[in-house]
Amino acid sequence: MDLRVSDDQRIIVQTVRRFVQEQILPAEVELDPDAAELPAQEKVRLVAMVKAMGFYGWDIPAEYGGPGLGLVTRSLMAEEMAQHRAGLYAPCYGVFGGGGLAQLFEANDAQKEAYLYPMLRGEKRGFFALTEPSGGSDPARAIQTTAVRDGDDWVINGAKMFISSADTADFGLVFARTDPAKGRGGITCFIVDAGTPGFMVRRIVHTLRSAHYATELEFKDMRVPHGAILGGEGRGFGIANERLTRNRIPYAAGCIGVAVAAQAMSIKHAKLRETFGDVLANRQAIQWMIVDNAIDIETSRWLTLAAADKADRGEPFRHETAMAKLVSTEAAGRVVDRAIQIHGGYGVTKDLPLERWYRELRIRRIGEGPSEVQRVIMARDLLFE
Amino acid sequence: MPLHKPWVEFSPQVGARIPGSLGVFEVADAAGATLRVAYAGGRSPFGLRGAIAAAFADPALPQARLFRYEVNSMYITRWKELVRSAEGAPAWTCE
Numbered sequence A: 001m002d003l004r005v006s007d008d009q010r011i012i013v014q015t016v017r018r019f020v021q022e023q024i025l026p027a028e029v030e031l032d033p034d035a036a037e038l039p040a041q042e043k044v045r046l047v048a049m050v051k052a053m054g055f056y057g058w059d060i061p062a063e064y065g066g067p068g069l070g071l072v073t074r075s076l077m078a079e080e081m082a083q084h085r086a087g088l089y090a091p092c093y094g095v096f097g098g099g100g101l102a103q104l105f106e107a108n109d110a111q112k113e114a115y116l117y118p119m120l121r122g123e124k125r126g127f128f129a130l131t132e133p134s135g136g137s138d139p140a141r142a143i144q145t146t147a148v149r150d151g152d153d154w155v156i157n158g159a160k161m162f163i164s165s166a167d168t169a170d171f172g173l174v175f176a177r178t179d180p181a182k183g184r185g186g187i188t189c190f191i192v193d194a195g196t197p198g199f200m201v202r203r204i205v206h207t208l209r210s211a212h213y214a215t216e217l218e219f220k221d222m223r224v225p226h227g228a229i230l231g232g233e234g235r236g237f238g239i240a241n242e243r244l245t246r247n248r249i250p251y252a253a254g255c256i257g258v259a260v261a262a263q264a265m266s267i268k269h270a271k272l273r274e275t276f277g278d279v280l281a282n283r284q285a286i287q288w289m290i291v292d293n294a295i296d297i298e299t300s301r302w303l304t305l306a307a308a309d310k311a312d313r314g315e316p317f318r319h320e321t322a323m324a325k326l327v328s329t330e331a332a333g334r335v336v337d338r339a340i341q342i343h344g345g346y347g348v349t350k351d352l353p354l355e356r357w358y359r360e361l362r363i364r365r366i367g368e369g370p371s372e373v374q375r376v377i378m379a380r381d382l383l384f385e
Numbered sequence B: 001m002p003l004h005k006p007w008v009e010f011s012p013q014v015g016a017r018i019p020g021s022l023g024v025f026e027v028a029d030a031a032g033a034t035l036r037v038a039y040a041g042g043r044s045p046f047g048l049r050g051a052i053a054a055a056f057a058d059p060a061l062p063q064a065r066l067f068r069y070e071v072n073s074m075y076i077t078r079w080k081e082l083v084r085s086a087e088g089a090p091a092w093t094c095e
């Protein structure tokens, strides 16, 4: 691995860092500690700034009008964009825009016109419905939602669980079993308009996450046209898997960003807070926590950038991504836990962002493939490939 | 899911017994028509107790008579849910 941050990447990192420090952090002071949105006018102002910097739609490929940045650059940016209270699940409150459902880059021209381009313009929002009440770790086996061909249509029946913000979306990607005999090759992805007869959001599912809730969905004889299939019949699992794997890299980088911010707070606090006649920074117990934090951060960063580098080079990156996702999500949880300990009682108050990071980071060990599933992926590669 | 609790008439004595916790609340007129759906968040100095008292002192809500609340540390997502049901969400998002 030859990983050197280029001058361009260094400038991008510095620009994003300054933006977070000078624009996002001051705006956040006025918000509720669990807020996930900026006031509308403030958002418009900051989006205009990001557009002027050339970073709007930061993860959109150049052919679709985005800056076309590689995964290493995006990981470096994601680390910076997460360094504020809402940063884990609402990095910079969305003012950098973004691609949303990257699976739609696989769409045909008509689907791109109807869904991808409006989504990229921020006119339509989509949800991603893979997980079911029967399980999310192993969707190839767990998916029980069925789609049965009926003339030019497909009729979908089933349920989905933990689907983020489906009740406010305009459409969604629904993964259903079209051929029970074919295992993972029998899963197909359908683009479904919210409000299609038979589509129902059963309830909102509240979780540890402050920002966005999840929902439970039900499909009862929901009829969609054959043209709603994304990427071809039986290709659903491949589409979900490829994009989920790719998304795990910036997902890991966001966790590192939060860990970096928690570590900076810890160092500052340890140098100021006195107990028993000396500052915490001079206590070995505290020093070791700070050192362990630094090791966790550096390990996560190198693994994440290594995975991103392989992806950028077009080499296989599934194994490296699993390792980066597993290590970064777990390490960030430990870092924030130590940061809370260093801050004492203040660490668990809503005065500081630590308690929100602590809660939201816990989800990161489950979302986008839980830690155990990342180990399953790596074990398969190590033992059987 | 909407708030299913019964409405309670507000008075300073009743208000003093509201917990200082995080949570969501609704304020209504004497007929039970909802006037405001709000939350007591992490910056509310006295949680639900302070936020509900402030709503009843708000000159913009002269008809406010009744209230109900729910202690809930996930107050933002719960508030969004209540606002959506109060605004009349699309039929496909109802229970």
Ligand SMILES: Cc1cc2nc3c(=O)[nH]c(=O)nc-3n(C[C@H](O)[C@H](O)[C@H](O)COP(=O)(O)OP(=O)(O)OC[C@H]3O[C@@H](n4cnc5c(N)ncnc54)[C@H](O)[C@@H]3O)c2cc1C
Residues within 6 Å of the ligand: A128, A129, A130, A131, A132, A133, A134, A135, A136, A137, A138, A161, A162, A163, A164, A207, A209, A214, A363, A366, A367, A368, A369, A370, A371, A372, A373, A376
């Ligand atoms: C807030 C939130 C938002 C979400 N948003 C979405 C969304 O928008 N769209 C979507 O499709 N999904 C979403 N999910 C679902 C998420 O992807 C699943 O929760 C996750 O994949 C795990 O599935 P599960 O919860 O069904 O657990 P299960 O699959 O039942 O697994 C339970 C536990 O067993 C472990 N386990 C599984 N297999 C093994 C094994 N072989 N060996 C050892 N341990 C194992 C798992 O790691 C897990 O810890 C969301 C979840 C949350 C919490």
